[in-house]
Each structure stands twice: as structure tokens, then as C-alpha cells.
Amino acid sequence: MSISKKVKKGGLKQFLAASVLLAGSVIGSSALADVSVEWTSPADGSSYPTGTDVVLTGSASATGTVGQGMDLALVLDSSGSMANRRSSTGVRCYTLSATCKPIREWQQEAAIALVNNLPDGVAVSIVEFDSDANLVTGLTELSTDRSATLAAINSVDARGSTNIGAGIDVALAELTGANSHADFAQQMVVFSDGYSAGNPPAAAAAAVAAGVEAIHSVALPGASISTMSNIALRGNGTFIDATGDLSGLTALFSGSGTSLVGVDSVEVTLADGTTIAVPTDAFGNFSLSAQIAAGTNSFVATAFGTDGTVDSDTLTLFGTDGSNVSPVPVPASLPMFAFVLAIAAVVRRRFLKK
Structure with a gap:
């Protein structure tokens, strides 16, 4: 499976080295910044009783934004050719089996793997297109109803x-409409197996101009490589050529393959000094569970970009045993309130003496 990202200026040497290490061929497409990483929860400086198991979450990316939520539109091909059967290597086949099935099912499996591995805070919309486009389900945070999003993916048919471009336009309307989140990054993943009417790369460019951060594209067997790669190029996204490796899509979107956001890997150094590799999803999100020890607990996340850049972020948490919990600060107005009460008591005593 070929995954394309735009090579940073001056970064060709690091890029070529990375391409040797990654599965498949990695060739130049989306404009990437230096990799960055940020802890997203819990809040830095939080305290917990000693022995508490806490889930730590973070985000790494080389697209220039981390620590945000995300509005994501999956733009799925529902044209008639998606009913054609292909093997896991993209070759036409005829006998239905686990490795020979309609392209539509390969698309479903990849999209479901992606949704199942996204964090709860991501909002996902499903759009289908054939001769025209339809909003299957609007942006819905996965914490609210992940199953509804999965059902929407499974409902996409194959006809027409x-x-x-029509699919990109419908996705744009949803990502910039009333259901979108102003403080979230907006992205799309566009799948197709065919040659398209209209000018899809122009639609991608218009979506970026309207505020969408990135439009990634996935070429399925039969797709126009030129069209799909140009969607990603003009959409500031990543192009994935899955025409010869359909099974690799599930690995990519489940986080066991290369990310869409220029992240090669993430390591976390735990409070006891142990360093572990943590898996990320396709958009660089990661999580792990840690038990809080007494005193200061420092966790260092280090992200490695596919271009050779590195970034780290430290999260500090405190373990308490109940006797060293910080006192609740006294509001600034409380001393004045006590002073007023004291004066009132003096006045009352004087009044009673009369």
C-alpha cells in the first residue's frame, strides 16, 4: 500500500530514510509541519489518591494542530462498481470468501476500523456519493452513539x-454547518474506486479555503490515481493507494500502520522511568492507563515524525494519602465577610445592653 505525504522543504534525506522503514512506499503529498505532541487529559497538576488507576490521553500530529477535538467526515463511495469483487491484493475474483469480497465491504471494514479506534471526543459524519451525494448521518460525538455511526457505514450501498466532488461538497456543508464545533479541527477521508464526473480536486481546494484542515484520500481498486492523489494534494491531506493492498487499510485505520498525520511512533516515559511504546490511531491520538504513586508522578510523551522531527510534552500528577491534600483556598471576599459579621455582633451586644 502506497501512502503519500508532501516532503518538507529540506527534509528529503530524512524522508527517504523514513520511507525505507515504513511498510509500503511513502512518496511525497500533504504539507506537514514539525511533529508535535500534547497531553490532553487529565489536567496537568491534578491530584489523585495513591494507587488510583488513571487513563492518560494525548495527541500527536505533524499537521500543525494538536490537543484539539476533531470533526471528521467519512466520504464513502456508493457507486455501482463498488459491488465488484476483489481479492485482498486488489485482483478481480469471483468466489466469495474472507479474501474475495465486494469492494464495498473492504471500504466498510476500513471505515469501521477507523471509527472503532477513534477516541470518544471525536465527532463523525458519514456521507455517501454516487451520481449525487447524501448525508447519511450528521456529526455525532462517538461518546454519544458510536453504534449509530457504525450502522451508517454499513448502510452504504452500491449503485449509480x-x-x-458532490460527496466532498456535502461533507463540507456538514463540517462548517450548525453541527460543527468551532474549537475542533475539521477533516475528511474520501474513498473511491472509480473515475469521477466533475473536478474533485477543485472541490477539495474549495473545502480547504472554507476552513477544512485536511482532506485525505483513499484509492480503491479501479480508481483514478491522478484524481485521488490530487484530492489529497489540494486538500492538504494524505493520499493512500490501496489498489493493491486492501487488507492494509484496516491496519492503517486501526493504528497498527502509518498515521495520516505524519506520526511514525509515540513513546511514553512513565513515572518510574520505564519507557513504553504506545499505539496511536490514524490521527495520532493515544491513551494508556497508569497507577498513581505517592508524591510527584511525571509522564513524558515523545512523538517521532515520519520526517525525522521529534517533540516531547510532560504531564505531572500528584499522589496523595489523604493527609497531604492541599487546603481549599479561602476566597478573597471571605475575610471581609467575617469582618462585617464581627461588627454586626458588636453592634448587637451594644443594642442589648441598652
């Missing part, structure tokens, strides 16, 4: 012709 191909108009990728």
Missing part, C-alpha cells in the same frame, strides 16, 4: 455512477 461516481461524483466524488
